[in-house]
Amino acid sequence: MEIILLSITPDPERLIEEAGRTCYLSFDKISNESHRKFIRMIIKNGHHSVLEHASATFRVKGGSRGFTHQMVRHRICSFSQQSQRYVNEEDFSFVVPEAVALDPEASEIYGRFMAQSRETYKELIARGIKKEDARFVLPQGVESEIVISANFREWRHIFQERCSKAAQWEIRKIAMEMLKILKEKAPTVFEDFIINEEANTAASGLKIQS
Amino acid sequence: MEIILLSITPDPERLIEEAGRTCYLSFDKISNESHRKFIRMIIKNGHHSVLEHASATFRVKGGSRGFTHQMVRHRICSFSQQSQRYVNEEDFSFVVPEAVALDPEASEIYGRFMAQSRETYKELIARGIKKEDARFVLPQGVESEIVISANFREWRHIFQERCSKAAQWEIRKIAMEMLKILKEKAPTVFEDFIINEEANTAASGLKIQS
Amino acid sequence: MEIILLSITPDPERLIEEAGRTCYLSFDKISNESHRKFIRMIIKNGHHSVLEHASATFRVKGGSRGFTHQMVRHRICSFSQQSQRYVNEEDFSFVVPEAVALDPEASEIYGRFMAQSRETYKELIARGIKKEDARFVLPQGVESEIVISANFREWRHIFQERCSKAAQWEIRKIAMEMLKILKEKAPTVFEDFIINEEANTAASGLKIQS
Amino acid sequence: MEIILLSITPDPERLIEEAGRTCYLSFDKISNESHRKFIRMIIKNGHHSVLEHASATFRVKGGSRGFTHQMVRHRICSFSQQSQRYVNEEDFSFVVPEAVALDPEASEIYGRFMAQSRETYKELIARGIKKEDARFVLPQGVESEIVISANFREWRHIFQERCSKAAQWEIRKIAMEMLKILKEKAPTVFEDFIINEEANTAASGLKIQS
Numbered sequence: 001m002e003i004i005l006l007s008i009t010p011d012p013e014r015l016i017e018e019a020g021r022t023c024y025l026s027f028d029k030i031s032n033e034s035h036r037k038f039i040r041m042i043i044k045n046g047h048h049s050v051l052e053h054a055s056a057t058f059r060v061k062g063g064s065r066g067f068t069h070q071m072v073r074h075r076i077c078s079f080s081q082q083s084q085r086y087v088n089e090e091d092f093s094f095v096v097p098e099a100v101a102l103d104p105e106a107s108e109i110y111g112r113f114m115a116q117s118r119e120t121y122k123e124l125i126a127r128g129i130k131k132e133d134a135r136f137v138l139p140q141g142v143e144s145e146i147v148i149s150a151n152f153r154e155w156r157h158i159f160q161e162r163c164s165k166a167a168q169w170e171i172r173k174i175a176m177e178m179l180k181i182l183k184e185k186a187p188t189v190f191e192d193f194i195i196n197e198e199a200n201t202a203a204s205g206l207k208i209q210s
Numbered sequence: 211m212e213i214i215l216l217s218i219t220p221d222p223e224r225l226i227e228e229a230g231r232t233c234y235l236s237f238d239k240i241s242n243e244s245h246r247k248f249i250r251m252i253i254k255n256g257h258h259s260v261l262e263h264a265s266a267t268f269r270v271k272g273g274s275r276g277f278t279h280q281m282v283r284h285r286i287c288s289f290s291q292q293s294q295r296y297v298n299e300e301d302f303s304f305v306v307p308e309a310v311a312l313d314p315e316a317s318e319i320y321g322r323f324m325a326q327s328r329e330t331y332k333e334l335i336a337r338g339i340k341k342e343d344a345r346f347v348l349p350q351g352v353e354s355e356i357v358i359s360a361n362f363r364e365w366r367h368i369f370q371e372r373c374s375k376a377a378q379w380e381i382r383k384i385a386m387e388m389l390k391i392l393k394e395k396a397p398t399v400f401e402d403f404i405i406n407e408e409a410n411t412a413a414s415g416l417k418i419q420s
Numbered sequence: 421m422e423i424i425l426l427s428i429t430p431d432p433e434r435l436i437e438e439a440g441r442t443c444y445l446s447f448d449k450i451s452n453e454s455h456r457k458f459i460r461m462i463i464k465n466g467h468h469s470v471l472e473h474a475s476a477t478f479r480v481k482g483g484s485r486g487f488t489h490q491m492v493r494h495r496i497c498s499f500s501q502q503s504q505r506y507v508n509e510e511d512f513s514f515v516v517p518e519a520v521a522l523d524p525e526a527s528e529i530y531g532r533f534m535a536q537s538r539e540t541y542k543e544l545i546a547r548g549i550k551k552e553d554a555r556f557v558l559p560q561g562v563e564s565e566i567v568i569s570a571n572f573r574e575w576r577h578i579f580q581e582r583c584s585k586a587a588q589w590e591i592r593k594i595a596m597e598m599l600k601i602l603k604e605k606a607p608t609v610f611e612d613f614i615i616n617e618e619a620n621t622a623a624s625g626l627k628i629q630s
Numbered sequence: 631m632e633i634i635l636l637s638i639t640p641d642p643e644r645l646i647e648e649a650g651r652t653c654y655l656s657f658d659k660i661s662n663e664s665h666r667k668f669i670r671m672i673i674k675n676g677h678h679s680v681l682e683h684a685s686a687t688f689r690v691k692g693g694s695r696g697f698t699h700q701m702v703r704h705r706i707c708s709f710s711q712q713s714q715r716y717v718n719e720e721d722f723s724f725v726v727p728e729a730v731a732l733d734p735e736a737s738e739i740y741g742r743f744m745a746q747s748r749e750t751y752k753e754l755i756a757r758g759i760k761k762e763d764a765r766f767v768l769p770q771g772v773e774s775e776i777v778i779s780a781n782f783r784e785w786r787h788i789f790q791e792r793c794s795k796a797a798q799w800e801i802r803k804i805a806m807e808m809l810k811i812l813k814e815k816a817p818t819v820f821e822d823f824i825i826n827e828e829a830n831t832a833a834s835g836l837k838i839q840s
Contacts, residue, residue: 007645007683015637015687019710019777022689025717052708053637053779057645057683059652065279066294066346075285078682078781080649084276084350085378087655097343106337113330113347120323127316132378133307136276137323140294141346147649149683151708151779168295168342217435217473225427229477229500229567235507262498263427263569267435267473269442288472288571290439297445357439359473361498361569486714486766489695495705504696504770505798517763526757533750533767540743547736552798553727556696556771557743560714588715588762 001062001095003177005185006147012054012186013039016152020050039188044206051153051189058178059147064095066140067170076154081146084135090122094141095170114139152189155182156204159193163202176200211272211305213387215395216357222264222396223249226362230260249398254416261363261399268388269357274305276350277380286364291356294345300332304351305380324349362399365392366414369403373412386410421482421515423597425605426567432474432606433459436572440470459608464626468573471609477569478598484515486560487590496574501566504555510542514561515590534559572609575602576624579613583622596620631692631725633807635815636777642684642816643669646782650680669818674836681783681819688808689777694725696770697800706784712775714765720752724771725800744769782819785812786834789823793832806830 009015017035020042021027029038042050063071072079094114100106117139124134150158155178161167162175176195179202183190192206219225227245230252231237239248252260273281282289304324310316327349334344360368365388371377372385386405389412393400402416429435437455440462441447449458462470483491492499514534520526537559544554570578575598581587582595596615599622603610612626639645647665650672651657659668672680693701702709724744730736747769754764780788785808791797792805806825809832813820822836 006648007639009637010640018636019687019689019779022710022775022777023713023716025712025775049708050710053687053710053777055685055779057649059649064346065350069275069279069282072279073282073289078679079283080652080680080683082655083653086653095346097339097346099339099343100334100346103337103339106334106339109330109333109337110347113326116323116326117349120319123319124310124316127313127319129307129309129313129316133309136274136305136307136310136351137320137349139327139347139349140275145652145655147652147683149649149685149781216438217429219427220430225477228426229479229569232479232500232565232567233503233506235502235565259498260500263477263500263567265475265569267439269439288469290442290470290473292445293443296443355442355445357442357473359439359475359571484766485699485770489699489702492699493702493709499703515766517759517766519759519763520754520766523757523759526754526759529750529753529757530767533746536743536746537769540739543739544730544736547733547739549727549729549733549736553729556694556725556727556730557740557769559747559767559769560695561766 001060001174001177003174003181004059004061005056005181006059007057008185009054009056012152013188016050016054016189019053020047036188043189043192048153048156051156052151054186054189055149055151056155056182056185057147057149059145060174061145062093062095062143063146063174064141064170065138065144067174068144068146069140070168070171071146071148074150074154074158076150076157078149079146082144084138084144085132088125088131089135089138089142090118090125092118092138093143094139095143096141098169114141152186156190159190159202160204163193165199165201172200176202211270211384211387213384213391214269214271215266215391216269217267218395219264219266222362223398226260226264226399229263230257246398253399253402258363258366261366262361264396264399265359265361266365266392266395267357267359269355270384271355272303272305272353273356273384274351274380275348275354277384278354278356279350280378280381281356281358284360284364284368286360286367288359289356292354294348294354295342298335298341299345299348299352300328300335302328302348303353304349305353306351308379324351362396366400369400369412370414373403375409375411382410386412421480421594421597423594423601424479424481425476425601426479427477428605429474429476432572433608436470436474436609439473440467456608463609463612468576471573471576472571474606474609475569475571476575476602476605477567479565479567480594481565482513482515482563483566483594484561484590485558485564487594488564488566489560490588490591491566491568494570494574494578496570496577498569499566502564504558505552508545508551509555509558509562510538510545512538512558513563514559515563516561518589534561572606576610579610579622580624583613585619585621592620596622631690631804631807633804633811634689634691635686635811636689637687638815639684639686642782643818645683646680646819649683650677666818673819673822678783678786681786682781684816684819685779685781686785686812686815687777687779689775690804691775692723692725692773693776693804694771694800695768695774697804698774698776699770700798700801701776701778704780704784704788706780706787708779710777714768714774715762718755718761719765719768719772720748720755722748722768723773724769725773726771728799744771782816786820789820789832790834793823795829795831802830806832
């Protein structure tokens with residue numbers, strides 16, 4: 001699995017302050033460090049729409065189709081995903097769940113099945129079945145590359161939902177990587193998300209209004 | 211495959227007129243038949259937001275996970291989908307693409323693989339692998355039930371995209387069924403979509419503004 | 421001010437259950453009263469997307485342009501609003517804030533100004549200025565009729581934001597009327613919103629997850 | 631009126647190509663100039679979702695409340711707007727429609743009324759009426775500063791709607807300025823919008839699919 005930050009709003013925290021102060025016409029309060037206080041205030045007060053002016057785009061390599069099917073339910077995001085209608089999948093890679101990897105016999109069953117799936121796909125293609133139909137035999141575990149853009153308010157929402165203990169492990173693992181990257185790039189916006197390294201979860205330490 | 215209309219706005223065309231005439235405060239023009247003329251006018255003029263006041267909810271049974279992954283990309287819709295984290299899939303049904311069904315040898319390869327997939331899923335479950343991990347072996351062709359709600363403007367958009375010749379056959383087949391049902395329930399709103407029975411496609415005969 | 425429920429999903433709570441049980445394929449648990457327990461469970465668990473399958477449409481008469489400008493910021497809603505480009509506003513009605521109404525002198529200032537505004541509008545129209553330009557003199561207090569559709573999840577969000585003490589009085593007054601109507605029509609979905617009649621506010625008594 | 635580009639995705643056309651080629655895994659086709667051809671292809675084919683990965687943020691100074699009320703109807707955008715609840719408007723500026731400016735008598739009527747409005751606002755404030763209530767006398771023509779973020783697909787949609795001859799002159803004037811700026815910053819994405827300098831309109835010269 002590889003998470004690559006493809007793009008991020010330049011100097012995002014200053015942009016958020018610059019945009020957000022429009023509501024109050026309080027531009028005279030801008031100083032070199034004022035964005036931190038401003039952002040903490042709007043997050044605490046639940047005035048999150050201001051965070052929408054900044055955004056970030058990630059490439060996710062090595063996530064499964066199971067993950068992407070969950071991910072694309074986030075309707076505020078923008079997605080460009082590897083198409084099984086256009087890309088030949090004869091050499092697909094696949095994700096192995098940890099529970100399977102830790103059980104040698106399950107691992108063998110799983111690996112054997114993935115090989116069968118690849119063979120079946122090839123046989124169908126060889127018989128002239130189109131990729132868009134042959135893909136019906138591709139398992140959920142098959143890797144599917146995806147590029148995801150979202151604004152910072154939506155990234156916060158995603159982290160809230162997907163870094164929690166209740167989230168499925170794969171999407172949580174990916175969300176945790178993204179959170180760590182955004183914590184570096186926009187530290188104030190994401191500072192309230194406290195990471196539990198052991199459990200690989202994160203949650204906002206703030207009691208946010210509404 | 212089975213498409214069931216679960217719910218639709220009562221008397222949707224009159225509601226659209228009643229809401230839309232608010233823009234002009236032209237309620238005095240409402241008569242028993244005036245909604246047809248009004249709806250034709252707003253569609254022709256590209257004033258489609260008025261169509262959003264009416265909506266419809268469908269249950270789709272017998273669509274594949276490949277279909278649902280495409281469908282949930284429509285961000286204006288609302289979805290409730292069978293969860294492979296919660297539902298045991300040991301007895302899954304699956305979709306057979308026509309191109310496969312028409313080729314006896316491909317059919318046999320396909321059917322055999324689906325049986326292997328089911329067996330593999332069962333073996334993993336039997337070894338104590340959780341459903342959310344065992345589902346990684348479930349193929350795209352596995353059936354997944356889904357309920358979809360959208361407003362009429364979005365249904366028009368879906369039909370425009372998914373009833374076209376360029377759409378993938380499965381989502382087109384499902385969209386065509388929905389279109390036929392909505393053409394009965396709200397004939398004026400969908401009347402410009404001309405159905406080509408032979409090709410199983412549909413397209414708006416209108417040159418709509420903007 | 422008058423709030424009219426123009427349309428609502430028929431039997432909305434049963435539809436929500438019917439749609440939501442798709443996730444678990446637990447249709448066998450449906451009984452005559454089961455929707456209440458089901459809806460309480462999904463609201464408590466933060467599984468609010470299921471509430472999106474039901475929706476309601478209101479007509480609001482007698483709200484000001486100040487109110488509508490706030491209201492149309494809710495991006496999940498659909499709106500049809502009286503257009504100041506098309507409707508002649510020579511006889512406009514206007515909203516009087518309570519604080520103004522309670523102060524006889526302020527009332528007189530306010531009323532006199534509204535009359536001046538009406539006169540100015542008429543003078544400009546009489547000189548051949550188009551409605552879309554003459555409207556620049558119309559005050560925020562001018563009434564503007566609007567029809568609003570939203571799904572139940574969004575209505576809950578609107579009530580959370582707009583029935584709170586922090587909301588502006590006009591939008592709160594309107595939201596409170598809508599909440600009371602929806603509490604009758606879909607009692608379980610909105611039951612956690614506790615109304616404070618004295619303060620004319622409402623807030624969810626639940627600590628909702630995520 | 632002043633339109634300031636506050637922020638834009640760095641190297642937006644290359645990002646669009648980089649994201650969009652994920653669908654086909656055709657990264658090997660990327661060269662120094664390939665983004666132009668790629669973007670032309672996706673626009674021509676109606677594959678506009680790829681354009682969503684890039685975005686731009688504008689500050690608009692000197693637009694009226696009439697303009698902002700129209701603008702915030704664009705639901706895919708993010709907005710931060712000068713609040714009449716928080717900002718004292720005793721010294722408000724206002725927009726003068728051209729039709730008014732060209733007619734000396736209308737101009738005088740208009741200017742006199744704006745002065746009355748300012749006086750009335752001050753009188754109400756002086757009597758202890760809160761800003762959020764005094765604002766009811768502020769005309770639509772009062773200036774309201776706003777910051778607007780949107781992705782490129784949405785900017786294209788806005789230009790299509792708001793640069794057309796049918797659009798209201800003020801929003802068209804503002805949209806035209808934005809279009810000119812984005813044509814410089816992302817020339818391929820907006821190249822099909824042909825500007826008619828004389829009429830101050832623009833329209834896509836492409837017949838775009840679906």
